[in-house]
Amino acid sequence: MSEQNFLSGQIARELDFYRVRDEIALNAVSEETQEALLQREPCTDLKTIRKLKKAGKEWAVYLSSTRPAAIMPWPQINDLFSQLDTEGAQLLQDQLYALGLFALSCKKATDSITSASLEFELPELLKTVQEMPSLKNPEDEIFRILNQDGTVKDLPQIREIKNKIAALKKEIEAAIKKYTSDSVFSQALQSQVPAFKAGRELIAVKANCRNQIKGIIHEVSASGQTVYIEPDEAVQAGNALVQEEFNLETQLRLIFKELTAKISPYKNEFVQCFEKMIFLDSTLAAGKQLIKTSGIFAEECDMTKEPPRIAGARHPLLKEKAVPVDINFMGGKRVLIITGPNTGGKTVTLKTIALFSLLNQAGFPLPAAEGTRLPLFNSVFADIGDEQSIDESLSTFSAHMKKMAEMTEHADENSLVLLDELGSGTDPQEGSAIAMAVLDTLIEKNAFVIATTHHGVLKNYGYTNPRCINASVEFNPDSLRPTYRLLMGVPGESHAIDIAQNAGLDRHIIDRAKNYISTQQSDVSSLIKGLTAKHEELDELIREENKKNSELLIKSHKLHNRENNLLEREIDIQKRERSQNSDFVKQTRSRLENLVRELREGEITREKTLGVKDFISELNEEITVQEKNIQLQNERLAAEKVQAEKEEEQISQNGIRLSKLKGAHSSSKKTKEKISNKEALKNAAVHIYDVPEKKKKLPEHKTIMLEEGTEVITGREKRRGTLIRKINSDTWSVQFGSLKMNVKEQFIIPANVSKNTFTAKADYVLEKEESSAEETPKFELRLLGMRYEEAIRALKKQLDLCAIYSFKNFSIIHGKGNGILQQAVHDLLSNYPGVKNFSFALPEAGGTGKTYVELE
Secondary structure: OOHHHHHOOHHHHHOOHHHHHHHHHOOOOOHHHHHHHOOOOOOOOHHHHHHHHHHHHHHHHHHOOOOOOOOOOOOOOHHHHHHHOOOOOOOOHHHHHHHHHHHHHHHHHHHHHHHHOOOOOOHHHHHHHHOOOOOHHHHHHHHHHEOOOOOEOOOHHHHHHHHHHHHHHHHHHHHHHHHHOOHHHOOOEOOOOOEEEOOEEEEEEEHHHHHHOOEEEEEEOOOOOEEEEEEHHHHHHHHHHHHHHHHHHHHHHHHHHHHHHHHHHHHHHHHHHHHHHHHHHHHHHHHHHHHHOOOEOOEEOOOOOOOOEEEEEOOOOOHHHOOOEEEEOOOOOOEEEEEOOOOOOHHHHHHHHHHHHHHHHOOOOEOOOOOOEEOOOOEEEEEOOOOOEOOOOEOHHHHHHHHHHHHHHHOOOOEEEEEOOOOOOOOHHHHHHHHHHHHHHHHHOOOEEEEEOOOHHHHHHHHHOOOEEEEEEEEEOOOOEEEEEEEEOOOOOOOHHHHHHHOOOOHHHHHHHHHHOOHHHHHHHHHHHHHHHHHHHHHHHHHHHHHHHHHHHHHHHHHHHHHHHHHHHHHHHHHHHHHHHHHHHHHHHHHHHHHHHHHHHOOOOHHHHHHHHHHHHHHHHHHHHHHHHHHHHHHHHHHHHHHHHHHHHHHHHOOOOHHHHOOOOOOOOOOOOOOOHHHHOOOOOOOOOOOOOOOOEOOEOOOOOOOOOOEEEEOOOOEEEEEEEEEEOOEEEEEEOOEEEEEEHHHEEEOOOOHHHOEOOOOOEOOOOOOOOOOOOOOEEEOOOOOHHHHHHHHHHHHHHHHHOOOOEEEEEOOOOOOHHHHHHHHHHHHOOOEEEEEEOOHHHOHHHEEEEEEO
């Protein structure tokens, strides 16, 4: 079988891939892109998938800005390219106009993306438009003949013909009007309105009055009561009009033929631009879907190094009804066995995982959360639902076995295998035996398997096989409803009797069923409940242990920084001592040399002169030793800093937010300020204020009681909100419409308190820079090369713009350097209300030179 059969066709249809693909295709601007998207299938070409996903991400950035649409629609043109190759071919007016509109769309896309790339990072989109050849020449040729609305311009070669046609039409109109407006003929006419038959303007005359008007009868009505006559006065003009219209059509065909010949040499340019525009429009459709579903593009995953992970997965077709599901696979485990009640969502979870894999390999976004990572599968096999084959006279069990035979034959280490209700459809003992044998074979092939089952034997199989892991869909025994949470490492109970009772089965039948349950089965159920409780206790212990380890890492990092600071101070002291010693040596050398000259002028022996020189040499050697010691200390300091950076990366990779380390980052290098950057920015809670020419100061409260539910005004922008709860001694959680923010108590004023309640005392001064009304927040704020004050102002402005535009995430590039700018940025973020958290980027994305920020 071919690869295509393993990723498309029936398997993709069963997993609803085509339904989701059809929905994404509707986002495309042009019909031809929609047709291309409707033909897209999942693939295994990693380079193609990366390119599609990268462009889709960049379109999401563009769409989140206030920039206008970058792609305008164009008519169908793909079938016209073959005609451009044909010698003597002539395109029609609407076909030439379609090519002109396509050239305009290419130009608009190029200009829009090139302009946006100056503000945003759009490398893939920019590369695509830069590779597009120019269509300016054919565009100019087309619109030299046609207007922007597609009509033919008033060209010299057709102007005379058009004037003749207009004159003839007026002549015909006058001849007809002579009869329709004359009262003498009013009794003979069936209608005062002229009729048009076969391109001729005629008069509707009553049959019994036909002799009153001389002319040619062109038609008689079905009833015979009306005849349509072209008056003799109009016949000659009508014949001339037909001739001139023919002349016009002939001239236009000649013009269009010449125009076709002029743009034919640009056929290859049109084809190349067409392919690029289809790529841009299709990835734009994916970017729109990303924003519409609040989704992400999955990260790459090498299963030899890390297991797959799906965070906050929502089935695309369930839309707002979907319950997010987290699926955290474990390293070294290639088989996941999911158990639980029939109404728990096992099958939906199964199909969601497989559907996400197909969407990911088609370059489409996933309705999931950040952190989702998926490997590339070269084949996907699924046995889902009770499907009987009527054509082949196969029972449900036989249909299952046929699918399993195909899986076990073709599956390999890059296959995803889905088995729904494994072991069902036949005798439970035999079905379980076959199921375990199938799992054994798939494990030998190293396939990635996800199975659902109710058989207790298979739950035990999951425990005993080191390549397997059990999981269950959580079920609320009180409400008898699923929670749709997937619990890893714990098998689930079926809850069949509870569900049957809730569905209305007779109480007498329920009691009998309970009596039939053996003691052993009850013991197993109790064991599962006990295991679930133990599993939850273990999870809590693991969380506590991770928390303790994180705290130890933070403390270790703080101590390490302190050691570095002490070492830097020690080196500074040694440098000062060396400087002092150097000055002393210079003075001593000068004095001794003078002494030598004086001695030489008098009586002196050679031994005295050598003694003086030895003294100078010893001093120089001592200085050299000091310099070497300082060099060794500097090398030690550099090694310590490298180790500190590694510890920072380890902490970041362990999920510790570096906002906790704000007290650990310090530097021995002094700035121009006498206080630390952290203290200087401690109260920088609000940043954009409408300040007059002179600087104003924020008022300070008198003692006022604040309580939950109080209407308040906060900050210099005087936002009105409601107190929700007190976070700590000096911070409140405040509701501003649909937005919640943490605000320092010193910036909160009760809305019902007069201005006189406050004194004029202030702690600090804040100002607003002049800015354009069109300013929007940036996805990536670059502070490199800025001075300290300039960088802080830029960051404040970015945070305020984010609050105005409800912008939730952005990154800051501040570089590493000596750490002053880095520390100032983190200090400001630590004290700014509305900042949810922030962290350094991963090493491959910039490391400690880049910070990701997430707002409330």
